[in-house]
Structure formats: C-alpha cells, structure tokens
Amino acid sequence: MQLVHRWRYRGHLHSWDGTCRLRDRNDLQGKTTFAAHQERCTDVRIRPSYRAGVDGPCAATGSSDSTAKLWDDRGGNLATYKGHGDRLARIAFHPYGHHLARTSFDRTCRLWDVETEAELLLKEGHSRAVYALAFQCDVSWCVSGRLDAVGWVWDLRTGRHIHTLTGHIKPILAVDVAKDGYTVATAGEDHTCKLCDLRQRRCVYTLPAHSSLVSAARFETKRGGTLLTASYDGTARLWSTTTYACLNTLKAHEGKVAAGAVAAEAALVFSAGFDKSLKRWCVDREGERPNAS
Numbered sequence: 001m002q003l004v005h006r007w008r009y010r011g012h013l014h015s016w017d018g019t020c021r022l023r024d025r026n027d028l029q030g031k032t033t034f035a036a037h038q039e040r041c042t043d044v045r046i047r048p049s050y051r052a053g054v055d056g057p058c059a060a061t062g063s064s065d066s067t068a069k070l071w072d073d074r075g076g077n078l079a080t081y082k083g084h085g086d087r088l089a090r091i092a093f094h095p096y097g098h099h100l101a102r103t104s105f106d107r108t109c110r111l112w113d114v115e116t117e118a119e120l121l122l123k124e125g126h127s128r129a130v131y132a133l134a135f136q137c138d139v140s141w142c143v144s145g146r147l148d149a150v151g152w153v154w155d156l157r158t159g160r161h162i163h164t165l166t167g168h169i170k171p172i173l174a175v176d177v178a179k180d181g182y183t184v185a186t187a188g189e190d191h192t193c194k195l196c197d198l199r200q201r202r203c204v205y206t207l208p209a210h211s212s213l214v215s216a217a218r219f220e221t222k223r224g225g226t227l228l229t230a231s232y233d234g235t236a237r238l239w240s241t242t243t244y245a246c247l248n249t250l251k252a253h254e255g256k257v258a259a260g261a262v263a264a265e266a267a268l269v270f271s272a273g274f275d276k277s278l279k280r281w282c283v284d285r286e287g288e289r290p291n292a293s
Helices: none
Strands: 002-008 020-023 030-034 041-046 059-063 068-071 077-081 088-093 099-104 109-113 119-123 130-135 141-146 151-155 161-165 172-177 183-188 193-197 202-207 214-219 226-231 235-240 246-251 257-262 268-273 277-284
Touching (some): 088 130, 141 172, 141 183, 172 214, 183 214, 235 257
Parallel strands (some): 130 172
Antiparallel strands (some): 099 109, 109 119, 130 141, 141 151, 172 183, 226 235, 235 246, 257 268
C-alpha cells in the first residue's frame, strides 16, 4: 500500500474553531464551510442516504456546546438537537439515515428522529462518560464505548442493555461493527484493539495494535475481513480479522493520527492527523502492488 495523495489545508473537516467544511471527494477542495457551532466540533457524519445535488439533509455535526446540528450541502442549518447536559463526544447516523445517535459526557446516549426532531430513546445508567458509538448493519442493536473501559450493547427496539463488553483497562475511544453483524471491535487508551464475537459473547482476540492510544477502529465496508486501526503513535495499520495478522503498517503522519476510514476490501484508506493533513492510500488488489494512479 502506497500513499497516493496528501492534502494540507487551513481548516479541518471539523474543527476546534466550531466550523465544518464540506469538500469535493475527488480533490478535497473546499465546497462549503458551515459556521456550525460556537464551541469546537467533536464529530461530523455524512448522512448515508445523501445524494449530491439532491435537496435534503447532507451531514450532521456534534459539538462541545452539547448540541448536534443537521445541515444541507449549501451550509444551511436544518435542525438543532438539544437535550444533553454536557458536551457531545461522537455522533452516528442510523444506516438508513432516518435516525441520529449521540454520545455525551453527561453519561447518556440519545437517539433522535432526523426529520421530526423527536427524541426516540434515552439510554441512561452509565457510570462514566459515553464516548464511542456504532450501529449494527441491520440496526437491531447498537454498541457504545465508555471512559470507564466498558462497552455496552443495547437493543434499539426495546432500549434495553443486552450485553457488556469488558477486558480493556483504560477508556474505550473507538468501536465498530463488522458487516457480518456479530463481530465488534473496541479500542482505546490501553493501546489495544479487541475483537468480540457476540454469538459467543466473548472476546476472541486482542490485537497488540499500537504503542500509544488507539484513536480509531474501522472495518472495511464490504465484508469486514480487514480492520483499520489508527493511533497517536503516528501510524495506521490494517489487520486480517480471520488470521489476526498485521497486513500493512502505514507511517501515516508527523505525530498523532486522529481518525481513519477504510473502503470496501481495503482498496482505499484515509487517515487524518494532528499535523493538519489528510492522506489517501490505495493498493492494487490483483497483485498487491502499490497503485499510484
């Protein structure tokens, strides 16, 4: 795998100055800047059902001002979701795009209807701040990660807590669910990433992933056979979810890697760092040769 593009820019896709920028997917040139929040943006998500050129919700942002906001692709604010008593950590769209979930330092998770702005679910009972969040592909349940090193699986139909993920010794900062619908990845400050099989209700493997905290864990979007982790040690790594071998180490940034994303079959990887750069990596799958096109 080889670095094929590297962009430096004056503003992040979401930023501590409260702005959010929508960029062209081909060259990452800025298209729209949202004056999103008065305090820093903590997360941004593109709505899964969004189509370029079609009117309607495009993206959502979460902020330290304890609100989340919904935007169109021209920067128009369509809705503001309130209710949390402390700053937001992460937000996530329901895979169909109809609902928006939020985690917060007020120790709750909330689920909202995107169109009506109605609160559908309030999940309380957490002992520490709730940080990470991910939906299962058929959206029957959701997983959250907390700063007390515990993960919760909760049934979206009933709102009930149905399973607890344990094993980390420091806060969980990232979670994701594979396309098989039962494999969950959790990662955090203890430098590891754990793979849990919810059919067996146990951790099946612990990846000794990095030499610093793990900031992101994302399954590739087609089969979930590859997992991407990113870390404050300046690297991003690709792992096999069947053999648990490290497939590739990307020496990604000059300093901390804050986020990462991986496309179907790991043919394309993005990484974003504290060095104010976003990088795109790709590989020729036919012969595993670097593709610099």
